[in-house]
Amino acid sequence: xxxxxxxxxxxxxxxxxxxxxxxxxxxxxxxxxxxxxxxxxxxxxxxxxxxxxxxxxxxxxxxxxxxxxxxxxxxxxxxxxxxxxxxxxxxxxxxxxxxxxxxxxxxxxxxxxxxxxxxxxxxxxxxxxxxxxxxxxxxxxxxxxxxxxxxxxxxxxxxxxxxxxxxxxxxxxxxxxxxxxxxxxxxxxxxxxxxxxxxxxxxxxxxxxxxxxxxxxxxxxxxxxxxxxxxxxxxxxxxxxxxxxxxxxxxxxxxxxxxxxxxxxxxxxxxxxxxxxxxxxxxxxxxxxxxxxxxxxxxxxxxxxxxxxxxxxxxxxxxxxxxxxxxxxxxxxxxxxxxxxxxxxxxx
Amino acid sequence: xxxxxxxxxxxxxxxxxxxxxxxxxxxxxxxxxxxxxxxxxxxxxxxxxxxxxxxxxxxxxxxxxxxxxxxxxxxxxxxxxxxxxxxxxxxxxxxxxxxxxxxxxxxxxxxxxxxxxxxxxxxxxxxxxxxxxxxxxxxxxxxxxxxxxxxxxxxxxxxxxxxxxxxxxxxxxxxxxxxxxxxxxxxxxxxxxxxxxxxxxxxxxxxxxxxxxxxxxxxxxxxxxxxxxxxxxxxxxxxxxxxxxxxxxxxxxxxxxxxxxxxxxxxxxxxxxxxxxxxxxxxxxxxxxxxxxxxxxxxxxxxxxxxxxxxxxxxxxxxxxxxxxxxxxxxxxxxxxxxxxxxxxxxxxxxxxxxxxxxxxxxx
Numbered sequence: 187x188x189x190x191x192x193x194x195x196x197x198x199x200x201x202x203x204x205x206x207x208x209x210x211x212x213x214x215x216x217x218x219x220x221x222x223x224x225x226x227x228x229x230x231x232x233x234x235x236x237x238x239x240x241x242x243x244x245x246x247x248x249x250x251x252x253x254x255x256x257x258x259x260x261x262x263x264x265x266x267x268x269x270x271x272x273x274x275x276x277x278x279x280x281x282x283x284x285x286x287x288x289x290x291x292x293x294x295x296x297x298x299x300x301x302x303x304x305x306x307x308x309x310x311x312x313x314x315x316x317x318x319x320x321x322x323x324x325x326x327x328x329x330x331x332x333x334x335x336x337x338x339x340x341x342x343x344x345x346x347x348x349x350x351x352x353x354x355x356x357x358x359x360x361x362x363x364x365x366x367x368x369x370x371x372x373x374x375x376x377x378x379x380x381x382x383x384x385x386x387x388x389x390x391x392x393x394x395x396x397x398x399x400x401x402x403x404x405x406x407x408x409x410x411x412x413x414x415x416x417x418x419x420x421x422x423x424x425x426x427x428x429x430x431x432x433x434x435x436x437x438x439x440x441x442x443x444x445x446x447x448x449x450x451x452x453x454x455x456x457x458x459x460x461x462x463x464x465x466x467x468x469x470x471x472x473x474x475x476x477x478x479x480x481x482x483x484x485x486x487x488x489x490x491x492x493x494x495x496x497x498x499x500x501x502x503x504x505x506x507x508x509x510x511x512x513x514x515x516x517x518x519x520x521x522x523x524x525x526x527x528x529x530x531x532x533x534x
Numbered sequence: 535x536x537x538x539x540x541x542x543x544x545x546x547x548x549x550x551x552x553x554x555x556x557x558x559x560x561x562x563x564x565x566x567x568x569x570x571x572x573x574x575x576x577x578x579x580x581x582x583x584x585x586x587x588x589x590x591x592x593x594x595x596x597x598x599x600x601x602x603x604x605x606x607x608x609x610x611x612x613x614x615x616x617x618x619x620x621x622x623x624x625x626x627x628x629x630x631x632x633x634x635x636x637x638x639x640x641x642x643x644x645x646x647x648x649x650x651x652x653x654x655x656x657x658x659x660x661x662x663x664x665x666x667x668x669x670x671x672x673x674x675x676x677x678x679x680x681x682x683x684x685x686x687x688x689x690x691x692x693x694x695x696x697x698x699x700x701x702x703x704x705x706x707x708x709x710x711x712x713x714x715x716x717x718x719x720x721x722x723x724x725x726x727x728x729x730x731x732x733x734x735x736x737x738x739x740x741x742x743x744x745x746x747x748x749x750x751x752x753x754x755x756x757x758x759x760x761x762x763x764x765x766x767x768x769x770x771x772x773x774x775x776x777x778x779x780x781x782x783x784x785x786x787x788x789x790x791x792x793x794x795x796x797x798x799x800x801x802x803x804x805x806x807x808x809x810x811x812x813x814x815x816x817x818x819x820x821x822x823x824x825x826x827x828x829x830x831x832x833x834x835x836x837x838x839x840x841x842x843x844x845x846x847x848x849x850x851x852x853x854x855x856x857x858x859x860x861x862x863x864x865x866x867x868x869x870x871x872x873x874x875x876x877x878x879x880x881x882x883x884x885x886x887x888x889x890x891x892x893x894x895x896x897x898x
Contacts, residue, residue: 261687310869314876317826319687320623323813324872331862338858386887450858458691471685504699504707511696515678518689522682 197265198374202441202524207480209520214487218391221494223490226392227496236358236373243378244269248387248456252479256464258426259406259473260311264325265434266456268303269451271329272296272438274336277448280345287368290345293439301428303329308427312420318427328456333450340449356380365525371455376441387432390478402426406473455486462510463488465518470525488513556823560838563821563871566843577582586723593728597849603845605736605789610811611818611840613784615831620756620773620780622828623680623686624816628788632808633670634662635792637701640802644710645716653714665789671697672779672785680774680781694812702804708865711801729754732794739790743833755832755866756780760828814843821871 221229227491228234239246246267256260275290303325308504311322393399401422404412413419441453467484469476488510495509571578581595610628617625642660643653671693678689720731747753755776757765761772789826791811797801821842822835846867850860873879 187795209808310873313878314873316872317820318870319816320820320872323816324868326865327813327861328865329866330646331859334856335862338856360585438888458695461688461691462695465688466692471688504703507699508696508703511692514695515692518678518684519682520694522684525683 210483239379243436245380245438246382249460251306251430251458253469257406257476262322262430263457264322267329268434269438269453271333274333274448275441283487286345296439300432303433304428308424312424341445370430551686554812556832585880602730605732606839607840608837610815611836613787614815615836619760625690626812627693628812629808631788632792633701635668635789636796636802637704638664640710668789676781680777715853781880871877
């Protein structure tokens with residue numbers, strides 16, 4: 187039956203992707219509207235929404251990379267610790283005791299780390315055919331250890347050039363709110379948000395209209411038939427992991443620009459958030475189904491629900507995690523039902 | 535074909551067959567570690583009899599530490615192997631589930647007080663309650679995997695996210711401490727016995743799983759479900775039930791480890807207890823040469839894998855590697871091992887061996 191389906195995969199796969207995307211967007215909008223209705227005007231302020239973006243710019247980038255890998259049927263759990271390693275390396279470089287480094291080089295260092303991780307992990311997964319989970323698990327361990335080897339304690343970066351960059355705010359015209367005194371406070375976003383949006387748009391275009399992007403879906407949908415179609419499966423997988431690690435490095439730098447410090451505990455568990463966002467956004471771990479726009483909304487949904495929980499006054503830390511887990515469970519069940527619908531249609 | 539040739543071939547085939555045996559990689563890894571330690575510092579293998587804080591004579595030494603802490607991992611590896619075999623995926627929520635099981639034990643023993651003078655219930659009751667709770671959570675994971683056909687890693691991500699929070703919630707985020715000494719027997723030493731108790735617990739678990747695999751069809755069924763769920767269904771096996779059972783068994787293993795963990799320190803720290811243990815347990819299965827994609831498994835190899843990981847960890851600690859930098863070294867070793875055991879690499883090595891033996895023959 188699987189083979190029957192795979193012959194029609196292109197069309198069916200896309201419709202699944204679109205259906206899941208639709209569900210994600212509807213749930214997000216519904217959640218936000220309900221929050222506005224029941225939780226007051228706080229959620230109506232543009233800045234509240236933009237803050238979600240400001241805080242999650244790096245998660246958006248990480249999740250996009252994760253989605254790429256998941257679409258090809260793999261997984262990369264090293265991205266969170268890679269973020270932490272990138273932060274720490276850039277921070278140590280920028281605050282070297284003798285002469286402070288410059289920002290451009292620190293960005294290059296970040297990208298270099300991402301490239302190195304991507305090359306090694308991609309090679310091991312694609313060409314030596316080791317399970318991606320194990321490879322990225324080793325990557326996670328390595329990045330975790332390296333972070334503390336680079337520097338074991340948390341510190342704030344005081345490099346002037348970088349601090350200026352970190353504090354750059356991009357004000358959005360016509361959006362904003364009046365505070366109690368009646369002065370107008372314009373809404374702003376950080377540079378990271380721009381980067382995240384560029385990444386989302388570029389990856390959307392890549393997946394939609396380039397050969398490499400289409401190959402990702404083909405390889406994730408069915409390895410064998412992709413090979414028979416003449417797609418270089420190994421190279422495609424390699425590219426997915428490479429891109430994921432590079433995106434993780436970019437996401438790491440964006441995170442660094444947001445927090446402005448290096449610490450071994452930075453971005454702890456970010457990989458799981460990225461996976462959760464991708465799943466909520468309609469990407470399936472089985473591969474072949476997924477959408478970058480969905481992932482974007484997945485991150486927004488995840489952080490909106492966290493916001494809602496904290497504004498409900500459920501301050502105990504556990505409620506956030508339990509709600510997130512519940513939401514994840516819900517989306518997984520929806521996905522499972524969608525798959526079953528597809529199987530039912532296939533039988534007819 | 536002349537007889538001499540065939541015997542020649544069989545010797546070569548035997549050698550190749552030996553390297554292909556599943557236990558080869560873990561044993562080779564263990565040998566490497568032992569040799570490395572022998573060369574670097576033979577005192578690694580010293581075992582001393584010392585007195586613990588209670589004045590009991592107990593064994594101490596790095597080997598004992600490995601046996602002691604490796605036992606937890608070995609117990610988990612038993613369950614993880616079955617889960618991996620049947621469902622073709624791994625349970626990443628075991629660490630969180632251990633926190634839950636530990637929390638339940640403390641809740642039953644302490645009631646609502648944070649430092650009770652006496653335990654409110656016998657330990658065995660607390661343990662059984664924890665078993666039931668852990669098995670329910672295992673069944674939850676299993677149901678998601680078996681009936682809703684969600685990939686195991688993703689399905690268990692739910693409990694992974696919520697588990698430690700649930701554990702904290704059970705005890706209202708308090709950290710109850712048990713002062714009764716008999717509770718600490720399970721994680722440390724029983725008075726009069728110089729060997730740490732977890733070793734016995736692990737041994738008992740191994741015997742049980744050996745008997746279960748020997749006298750029931752669990753092993754056969756989980757392997758066949760892992761290899762091909764459709765054809766096993768046609769052969770009268772219900773794949774969903776088999777998967778569910780493996781997750782419930784893992785739940786049981788989790789409860790046992792939970793007991794050891796809380797017994798060691800007589801209290802619990804929700805965010806730290808059994809942190810990253812799921813990664814080690816999965817590595818144990820992988821190091822044992824089992825396919826993480828499901829299907830055939832070797833239980834002894836997995837258990838061996840667990841002890842090797844603990845051996846590696848202890849070796850690194852001995853060389854004064856900072857505990858937070860430890861994962862980096864672990865990662866390198868893991869990558870080397872996994873690369874060596876990768877089918878692609880093995881095939882290439884075998885081909886190299888063959889071609890070299892051919893050229894040797896030609897020269898002769």
